[in-house]
Amino acid sequence: MLALQKVRPGTGVELRAVETPSVALGEVLVRVHSAGICGTDLHIAEWTPGYESMESAMPVTLGHEFSGTITAVGDGLEPTLIGTRITARPSTTCGKCTACLAGDEDNCSNRKGVGIGRNGAFADFVCLPHGNCHALPDGLDMDIAALTEPMTVCAEAVATADVRPGQKILVIGPGFIGQGIAVLARAKGADVVVLGRDDEPRLAALRAIGFEHLIDTAHVTMDEALSERAPFDAIIEAAGVPALVPATLPYLKKRGIFTVVGIHPRPAEIDLVGLVRMHQQIRGSYRAPPQTWGEVIAFLAANQDMMSRLISHRLPLADAMSGFKAAHERLATKVMLRVGGEA
Ligand SMILES: [Zn+2]
Ligand SMILES: [Zn+2]
Numbered sequence: 386m387l388a389l390q391k392v393r394p395g396t397g398v399e400l401r402a403v404e405t406p407s408v409a410l411g412e413v414l415v416r417v418h419s420a421g422i423c424g425t426d427l428h429i430a431e432w433t434p435g436y437e438s439m440e441s442a443m444p445v446t447l448g449h450e451f452s453g454t455i456t457a458v459g460d461g462l463e464p465t466l467i468g469t470r471i472t473a474r475p476s477t478t479c480g481k482c483t484a485c486l487a488g489d490e491d492n493c494s495n496r497k498g499v500g501i502g503r504n505g506a507f508a509d510f511v512c513l514p515h516g517n518c519h520a521l522p523d524g525l526d527m528d529i530a531a532l533t534e535p536m537t538v539c540a541e542a543v544a545t546a547d548v549r550p551g552q553k554i555l556v557i558g559p560g561f562i563g564q565g566i567a568v569l570a571r572a573k574g575a576d577v578v579v580l581g582r583d584d585e586p587r588l589a590a591l592r593a594i595g596f597e598h599l600i601d602t603a604h605v606t607m608d609e610a611l612s613e614r615a616p617f618d619a620i621i622e623a624a625g626v627p628a629l630v631p632a633t634l635p636y637l638k639k640r641g642i643f644t645v646v647g648i649h650p651r652p653a654e655i656d657l658v659g660l661v662r663m664h665q666q667i668r669g670s671y672r673a674p675p676q677t678w679g680e681v682i683a684f685l686a687a688n689q690d691m692m693s694r695l696i697s698h699r700l701p702l703a704d705a706m707s708g709f710k711a712a713h714e715r716l717a718t719k720v721m722l723r724v725g726g727e728a
Contacts, residue, residue: 386402386403386404386405386508386509386510387400387401387402387403387508387509387702387703388400388401388402388403388446388504388507388508388509389401389446389447389448389507389508389702389705389722390403390443390444390445390446390447390507391429391430391439391443391444391445391447392443392444393443393444394432394437394440394443395432396430396431396432397430397432398426398429398430398447398705398706398709400702400703400705400706401444403444403446403508405509405510406504406510406511406512407512408457408458408459408512409459409512410459410460410461411459411460411461411462411514411515411516412458412459412462412512412513412514412515413455413457413458413459413462413466413471413512413513413514413515413518414455414456414457414458414510414511414512415451415453415454415455415456415471415473415506415510415511415512415513415518416453416454416456416509416510416725417448417451417452417453417506417507417508417509417510417511417724417725418451418452418453418454418527418531418723418724418725419451419452419453419527419528419530419531419721419722419723419724420448420450420451420452420505420506420507420531420702420721420722420724421450421451421531421532421534421535421561421719421720421721421722422705422708422709422712422717422719422720422721422722423449423450423534423535423561424560424561424562424625424648424712425449425501425648426447426448426449426500426709426712427709427712427713428648429447429501430447430709431713433650434650435648436501438502439501439502442497442501442502442503445500445501445502445503445504445505446500446504446505446506446507446508446511447500447501447505447507448499448500448505448506448507448508448511448722449475449498449499449500449501449505449506449534450475450506450531450532450533450534450535451472451473451505451506451511451531451534451724452470452471452472452521452527452528452530452531452533453470453471453506453511453527453724453725454468454469454470454471455467455468455469455471455518456510458515459515462515466515469518469520470520470521470525470527470530471518471519471520471521472518472519472521472530472531472533472534472678472682473499473513473517473518473519474517474519474534474675474678475498475499475500475501475505475513475517475534476496476497476498476499476517476672477496477497477498477499477503477513477514477517478490478493478495478496479493479494479495479496479497481495482494482495491674499511499513499517506724507702507705507722507724508702508724509702509724509725519533519678519679519682521682522682522683522686524686525682525685525686525689526689526693528693528696528699528721528723529685529686529689529692529693529696530682530685531721532565532685532692532695532696532719533678533681533682533685535561535562535565535719536565536569536681536684536685537672537673537677537678537681538562538565538646538670538671538672538673539562539565539566539568539569540569540673540677540680540681540684541670541671541672541673541674541677542562542566542621542623542644542646542670543566543569543570543573543621544670544673544677545642545644545668545669545670546570546619546621546642546644546668546670547619547642548569548570548573548575548619549573549574549575549618550573550574550575551574551575551576552574552575552576552618552619553575553576553578553614553616553617553618554570554575554576554577554578554617554618554619554620554621555578555579555580555611555614555617555619555620555621555633555636556570556577556578556579556580556620556621556623557580557620557621557622557623557624557626557629557633557647558580558581558622558623558624558625558626558647559579559580559581559584559587559588559590559591559599560587560623560624560715560718561695561718561719562623562646562647563579563581563621563623563624564579564587564590564591564695564718565695566621566623566646567579567591567596568594568688568691568692568695569684570621571596572684575618576598577596577598578598578599578600578614578617579591579596579598579599579600580600580602580607580610580611580633581599581600581601581602582601582602582603583601583602583603583715584601584603584715585601585603586697586715586716586717586718587715587718588601590694590695590697590718593694594691594694594695598614607632607633611633611636612636614636615635615636616636616637616638616639616641617636617637617638617641618638618641618642619637619641619642619643619644620633620634620636620637620641620642620643620644621643621644621646622643622644622645622646622647623646623647624647625647625648625649625650626647626649627649627650627651627652627653627654628653630643630645630653630655630667631653631654631655631656634655634656634659634660634665635659637663637665638663639663639664639665640663640664640665640666641663641665641666642665642666642668643665643666643667643668644667644668644669644670645667645668645669645670646669646670646671655667695718695719696718696719696720696721697711697716697717697718697719697720698711698717698719698720698721699721699723700720700721700722700723701722701723701724702722702723702724705722708720708722
Protein backbone atom coordinates (compact mmCIF):
# COMPACT_ATOMS: atom_id res chain seq x y z
CA MET A 386 0.00 0.00 0.00
CA LEU A 387 0.98 3.66 -0.37
CA ALA A 388 2.07 5.50 2.80
CA LEU A 389 3.37 8.99 3.55
CA GLN A 390 6.30 8.43 5.86
CA LYS A 391 8.93 10.22 7.86
CA VAL A 392 11.94 8.14 6.94
CA ARG A 393 14.80 9.92 8.67
CA PRO A 394 15.49 12.93 10.89
CA GLY A 395 15.80 16.14 8.88
CA THR A 396 13.56 17.96 6.44
CA GLY A 397 11.08 16.06 4.30
CA VAL A 398 8.50 13.29 4.10
CA GLU A 399 8.23 10.54 1.47
CA LEU A 400 5.45 8.70 -0.30
CA ARG A 401 6.49 5.06 -0.28
CA ALA A 402 5.12 1.61 -1.00
CA VAL A 403 4.94 -0.35 2.29
CA GLU A 404 3.47 -3.64 3.53
CA THR A 405 -0.17 -3.60 4.63
CA PRO A 406 -0.07 -4.06 8.43
CA SER A 407 -1.36 -7.26 9.99
CA VAL A 408 -3.71 -6.85 12.91
CA ALA A 409 -2.44 -7.35 16.48
CA LEU A 410 -4.07 -8.58 19.70
CA GLY A 411 -6.81 -6.18 20.83
CA GLU A 412 -6.30 -4.02 17.77
CA VAL A 413 -8.34 -3.32 14.66
CA LEU A 414 -7.29 -2.83 11.05
CA VAL A 415 -8.95 0.26 9.61
CA ARG A 416 -9.26 1.11 5.93
CA VAL A 417 -8.62 4.85 5.99
CA HIS A 418 -11.14 7.06 4.20
CA SER A 419 -10.06 10.62 5.03
CA ALA A 420 -7.05 11.97 6.92
CA GLY A 421 -6.35 15.64 7.65
CA ILE A 422 -2.99 17.39 7.50
CA CYS A 423 -2.28 19.10 10.81
CA GLY A 424 0.24 21.71 11.99
CA THR A 425 2.05 18.88 13.77
CA ASP A 426 2.56 17.11 10.42
CA LEU A 427 4.08 20.31 9.01
CA HIS A 428 6.43 20.58 12.00
CA ILE A 429 7.48 16.96 11.54
CA ALA A 430 8.00 17.45 7.79
CA GLU A 431 10.07 20.59 8.40
CA TRP A 432 11.78 18.87 11.34
CA THR A 433 11.37 21.74 13.79
CA PRO A 434 12.78 20.92 17.25
CA GLY A 435 10.59 18.89 19.60
CA TYR A 436 10.03 15.70 17.64
CA GLU A 437 13.40 13.99 18.20
CA SER A 438 11.74 11.11 20.06
CA MET A 439 10.17 10.02 16.75
CA GLU A 440 13.53 8.84 15.49
CA SER A 441 13.25 5.42 17.13
CA ALA A 442 9.94 4.81 15.28
CA MET A 443 11.26 5.75 11.80
CA PRO A 444 10.36 4.98 9.13
CA VAL A 445 6.90 5.87 10.44
CA THR A 446 3.67 6.69 8.60
CA LEU A 447 2.25 10.11 9.55
CA GLY A 448 -1.44 11.04 9.92
CA HIS A 449 -3.32 11.24 13.22
CA GLU A 450 -6.69 12.87 12.36
CA PHE A 451 -8.72 10.43 10.33
CA SER A 452 -11.84 8.40 9.68
CA GLY A 453 -12.17 4.93 8.24
CA THR A 454 -13.87 1.55 8.40
CA ILE A 455 -12.80 -1.48 10.44
CA THR A 456 -11.90 -4.29 8.02
CA ALA A 457 -10.29 -6.85 10.37
CA VAL A 458 -10.05 -7.45 14.13
CA GLY A 459 -7.29 -8.96 16.24
CA ASP A 460 -7.68 -11.76 18.78
CA GLY A 461 -10.00 -10.90 21.64
CA LEU A 462 -12.34 -8.74 19.55
CA GLU A 463 -15.76 -9.53 18.06
CA PRO A 464 -15.80 -10.00 14.26
CA THR A 465 -19.11 -8.08 14.28
CA LEU A 466 -16.97 -4.93 14.59
CA ILE A 467 -15.98 -5.36 10.95
CA GLY A 468 -17.71 -2.71 8.86
CA THR A 469 -17.96 -0.18 11.69
CA ARG A 470 -17.14 3.38 10.62
CA ILE A 471 -14.85 5.02 13.15
CA THR A 472 -12.59 7.87 14.07
CA ALA A 473 -9.97 7.40 16.78
CA ARG A 474 -8.04 9.02 19.60
CA PRO A 475 -4.48 8.94 18.29
CA SER A 476 -2.74 8.74 21.64
CA THR A 477 -2.29 5.11 22.68
CA THR A 478 -1.45 4.06 26.24
CA CYS A 479 0.68 1.07 27.20
CA GLY A 480 -1.51 -0.70 29.77
CA LYS A 481 1.63 -1.81 31.63
CA CYS A 482 3.20 1.19 33.39
CA THR A 483 2.44 2.11 37.02
CA ALA A 484 -0.08 4.77 36.01
CA CYS A 485 -1.91 2.47 33.56
CA LEU A 486 -2.05 -0.37 36.10
CA ALA A 487 -3.52 2.06 38.63
CA GLY A 488 -6.28 2.96 36.12
CA ASP A 489 -4.77 6.42 35.55
CA GLU A 490 -4.19 6.06 31.81
CA ASP A 491 -4.04 9.83 31.37
CA ASN A 492 -0.63 9.75 33.04
CA CYS A 493 0.72 6.76 31.09
CA SER A 494 4.48 7.16 30.82
CA ASN A 495 4.69 5.26 27.51
CA ARG A 496 2.15 7.08 25.34
CA LYS A 497 2.59 6.59 21.62
CA GLY A 498 0.85 8.77 19.09
CA VAL A 499 -0.65 7.12 16.01
CA GLY A 500 1.05 8.96 13.15
CA ILE A 501 3.97 10.08 15.35
CA GLY A 502 5.39 7.27 17.48
CA ARG A 503 3.63 4.46 15.58
CA ASN A 504 2.24 4.14 12.06
CA GLY A 505 -0.60 6.51 11.24
CA ALA A 506 -3.34 7.15 8.73
CA PHE A 507 -1.66 8.67 5.68
CA ALA A 508 -1.88 5.16 4.22
CA ASP A 509 -4.59 2.84 2.91
CA PHE A 510 -4.70 0.99 6.24
CA VAL A 511 -3.86 1.81 9.85
CA CYS A 512 -3.79 -0.55 12.82
CA LEU A 513 -4.63 0.67 16.32
CA PRO A 514 -6.15 -0.46 19.64
CA HIS A 515 -9.92 -0.92 19.47
CA GLY A 516 -10.19 1.01 22.74
CA ASN A 517 -9.07 4.15 20.91
CA CYS A 518 -11.89 3.96 18.36
CA HIS A 519 -15.15 5.91 18.43
CA ALA A 520 -17.99 4.65 16.23
CA LEU A 521 -19.54 7.26 13.94
CA PRO A 522 -23.26 7.97 13.67
CA ASP A 523 -24.98 7.13 10.35
CA GLY A 524 -25.02 10.13 8.06
CA LEU A 525 -21.82 11.74 9.37
CA ASP A 526 -19.65 12.44 6.34
CA MET A 527 -16.22 10.79 6.54
CA ASP A 528 -14.33 14.04 5.79
CA ILE A 529 -16.18 15.82 8.59
CA ALA A 530 -15.57 12.84 10.91
CA ALA A 531 -11.84 13.21 10.28
CA LEU A 532 -12.07 16.67 11.88
CA THR A 533 -12.94 15.11 15.25
CA GLU A 534 -9.39 15.01 16.64
CA PRO A 535 -8.51 18.66 16.00
CA MET A 536 -11.99 19.70 17.16
CA THR A 537 -11.46 17.91 20.49
CA VAL A 538 -8.33 20.05 20.91
CA CYS A 539 -10.52 23.11 20.24
CA ALA A 540 -13.20 21.91 22.67
CA GLU A 541 -10.60 21.41 25.37
CA ALA A 542 -9.28 24.94 24.78
CA VAL A 543 -12.78 26.44 25.05
CA ALA A 544 -13.38 24.45 28.25
CA THR A 545 -10.00 25.50 29.68
CA ALA A 546 -10.79 29.15 28.89
CA ASP A 547 -14.14 28.72 30.68
CA VAL A 548 -16.00 30.44 27.84
CA ARG A 549 -19.53 31.49 28.79
CA PRO A 550 -22.56 32.99 27.01
CA GLY A 551 -22.26 36.72 26.37
CA GLN A 552 -18.50 36.87 26.87
CA LYS A 553 -16.18 38.62 24.46
CA ILE A 554 -13.40 36.28 23.35
CA LEU A 555 -10.27 36.97 21.33
CA VAL A 556 -8.90 34.05 19.32
CA ILE A 557 -5.33 34.52 18.10
CA GLY A 558 -4.45 32.57 14.96
CA PRO A 559 -6.95 31.66 12.21
CA GLY A 560 -5.52 28.21 11.42
CA PHE A 561 -7.86 25.26 11.79
CA ILE A 562 -7.44 25.10 15.58
CA GLY A 563 -8.19 28.82 15.91
CA GLN A 564 -11.16 28.41 13.56
CA GLY A 565 -12.51 25.46 15.53
CA ILE A 566 -12.11 27.39 18.79
CA ALA A 567 -14.01 30.31 17.25
CA VAL A 568 -16.80 27.97 16.11
CA LEU A 569 -17.16 26.27 19.51
CA ALA A 570 -16.90 29.54 21.50
CA ARG A 571 -19.64 31.03 19.31
CA ALA A 572 -21.73 27.90 19.88
CA LYS A 573 -21.41 28.60 23.62
CA GLY A 574 -22.92 32.04 23.04
CA ALA A 575 -19.73 34.11 23.08
CA ASP A 576 -18.96 37.09 20.86
CA VAL A 577 -15.77 36.10 19.03
CA VAL A 578 -12.98 38.22 17.52
CA VAL A 579 -10.30 36.42 15.48
CA LEU A 580 -6.83 37.87 14.89
CA GLY A 581 -4.53 36.85 12.04
CA ARG A 582 -1.59 38.27 10.13
CA ASP A 583 -1.53 38.23 6.35
CA ASP A 584 -4.10 35.48 6.56
CA GLU A 585 -6.81 36.37 4.04
CA PRO A 586 -7.69 32.84 2.81
CA ARG A 587 -8.15 31.54 6.34
CA LEU A 588 -10.04 34.61 7.57
CA ALA A 589 -12.23 34.39 4.45
CA ALA A 590 -13.21 30.86 5.47
CA LEU A 591 -14.41 32.25 8.81
CA ARG A 592 -16.26 35.10 7.08
CA ALA A 593 -18.02 32.50 4.93
CA ILE A 594 -19.46 30.84 8.03
CA GLY A 595 -20.70 34.08 9.53
CA PHE A 596 -17.86 35.56 11.58
CA GLU A 597 -17.69 39.35 11.30
CA HIS A 598 -15.03 40.48 13.77
CA LEU A 599 -11.93 39.46 11.89
CA ILE A 600 -8.64 41.34 12.17
CA ASP A 601 -5.74 41.02 9.72
CA THR A 602 -2.71 42.87 11.06
CA ALA A 603 -1.34 43.09 7.53
CA HIS A 604 -3.86 45.91 7.01
CA VAL A 605 -4.32 47.46 10.46
CA THR A 606 -2.08 47.71 13.53
CA MET A 607 -2.91 45.23 16.24
CA ASP A 608 -3.15 47.93 18.89
CA GLU A 609 -5.64 49.94 16.84
CA ALA A 610 -7.79 46.92 16.13
CA LEU A 611 -7.71 45.52 19.67
CA SER A 612 -8.09 48.73 21.68
CA GLU A 613 -11.33 49.31 19.77
CA ARG A 614 -12.73 45.97 20.95
CA ALA A 615 -11.03 45.41 24.33
CA PRO A 616 -11.25 44.32 27.06
CA PHE A 617 -11.76 40.62 26.42
CA ASP A 618 -13.13 38.18 28.99
CA ALA A 619 -10.77 35.55 27.64
CA ILE A 620 -8.01 35.29 25.07
CA ILE A 621 -7.22 31.96 23.43
CA GLU A 622 -3.91 31.78 21.62
CA ALA A 623 -3.58 29.26 18.76
CA ALA A 624 -0.83 30.81 16.66
CA GLY A 625 2.34 29.60 18.38
CA VAL A 626 3.91 33.07 18.15
CA PRO A 627 5.51 33.85 21.54
CA ALA A 628 5.53 37.66 21.07
CA LEU A 629 1.74 37.70 20.73
CA VAL A 630 1.29 36.65 24.37
CA PRO A 631 2.73 39.84 25.96
CA ALA A 632 1.38 41.93 23.08
CA THR A 633 -2.24 40.90 23.69
CA LEU A 634 -2.31 40.47 27.51
CA PRO A 635 -3.02 44.22 28.02
CA TYR A 636 -6.35 43.68 26.25
CA LEU A 637 -7.48 40.99 28.69
CA LYS A 638 -9.95 41.97 31.42
CA LYS A 639 -9.08 42.05 35.06
CA ARG A 640 -9.34 38.42 36.30
CA GLY A 641 -9.46 37.31 32.67
CA ILE A 642 -8.10 33.96 31.48
CA PHE A 643 -5.42 33.67 28.80
CA THR A 644 -5.27 30.15 27.36
CA VAL A 645 -2.25 28.97 25.38
CA VAL A 646 -2.91 26.26 22.79
CA GLY A 647 -0.21 26.95 20.18
CA ILE A 648 3.11 25.13 20.17
CA HIS A 649 5.76 27.82 20.64
CA PRO A 650 9.30 27.55 19.29
CA ARG A 651 10.68 29.89 21.98
CA PRO A 652 9.76 31.14 25.46
CA ALA A 653 7.60 34.26 25.74
CA GLU A 654 8.59 37.25 27.88
CA ILE A 655 5.67 38.32 30.06
CA ASP A 656 5.20 41.33 32.36
CA LEU A 657 4.40 39.36 35.51
CA VAL A 658 3.75 42.46 37.60
CA GLY A 659 1.04 43.45 35.15
CA LEU A 660 -0.37 39.93 35.39
CA VAL A 661 -0.41 40.08 39.19
CA ARG A 662 -2.03 43.51 39.40
CA MET A 663 -4.68 42.54 36.86
CA HIS A 664 -5.27 39.27 38.73
CA GLN A 665 -5.11 37.39 35.42
CA GLN A 666 -4.50 33.69 34.77
CA ILE A 667 -2.48 31.97 32.08
CA ARG A 668 -3.53 28.38 31.34
CA GLY A 669 -2.20 25.74 28.99
CA SER A 670 -4.53 23.43 27.07
CA TYR A 671 -3.62 20.27 25.20
CA ARG A 672 -5.29 16.87 24.80
CA ALA A 673 -9.01 16.46 25.56
CA PRO A 674 -10.28 13.62 27.76
CA PRO A 675 -12.00 10.68 25.99
CA GLN A 676 -15.52 11.83 26.95
CA THR A 677 -15.04 14.99 24.87
CA TRP A 678 -14.89 12.82 21.73
CA GLY A 679 -18.56 11.85 21.86
CA GLU A 680 -19.57 15.48 22.37
CA VAL A 681 -17.47 16.64 19.42
CA ILE A 682 -18.77 13.88 17.15
CA ALA A 683 -22.34 14.97 17.99
CA PHE A 684 -21.46 18.62 17.29
CA LEU A 685 -19.92 17.71 13.93
CA ALA A 686 -22.92 15.58 12.98
CA ALA A 687 -25.22 18.54 13.73
CA ASN A 688 -23.08 21.10 11.87
CA GLN A 689 -21.84 19.32 8.76
CA ASP A 690 -22.50 22.07 6.22
CA MET A 691 -20.65 24.67 8.28
CA MET A 692 -17.71 22.39 9.08
CA SER A 693 -17.43 21.30 5.46
CA ARG A 694 -16.62 24.91 4.53
CA LEU A 695 -13.50 24.78 6.69
CA ILE A 696 -12.06 22.00 4.53
CA SER A 697 -10.31 23.96 1.80
CA HIS A 698 -8.62 21.12 -0.06
CA ARG A 699 -9.62 17.51 -0.73
CA LEU A 700 -6.77 15.63 -2.38
CA PRO A 701 -5.82 12.02 -3.09
CA LEU A 702 -3.01 10.63 -0.94
CA ALA A 703 -0.77 10.60 -4.02
CA ASP A 704 -1.00 14.44 -4.04
CA ALA A 705 -0.07 14.74 -0.37
CA MET A 706 2.96 16.89 -1.17
CA SER A 707 0.88 19.64 -2.76
CA GLY A 708 -1.39 19.47 0.29
CA PHE A 709 1.59 19.99 2.59
CA LYS A 710 2.67 22.93 0.44
CA ALA A 711 -0.76 24.61 0.59
CA ALA A 712 -0.91 24.14 4.36
CA HIS A 713 2.61 25.46 4.80
CA GLU A 714 1.83 28.58 2.77
CA ARG A 715 -1.29 29.19 4.88
CA LEU A 716 -3.48 29.05 1.80
CA ALA A 717 -5.36 26.13 3.25
CA THR A 718 -7.65 25.94 6.24
CA LYS A 719 -7.78 22.16 6.38
CA VAL A 720 -6.31 19.83 3.77
CA MET A 721 -8.12 16.49 3.73
CA LEU A 722 -6.35 13.59 2.08
CA ARG A 723 -8.86 11.14 0.52
CA VAL A 724 -7.19 7.83 1.01
CA GLY A 725 -9.55 4.99 0.20
CA GLY A 726 -12.83 4.86 -1.70
CA GLU A 727 -16.31 5.30 -0.28
CA ALA A 728 -16.67 3.32 2.93
ZN1 LIG B 1 -3.16 17.29 14.87
ZN1 LIG C 1 1.07 3.19 30.48
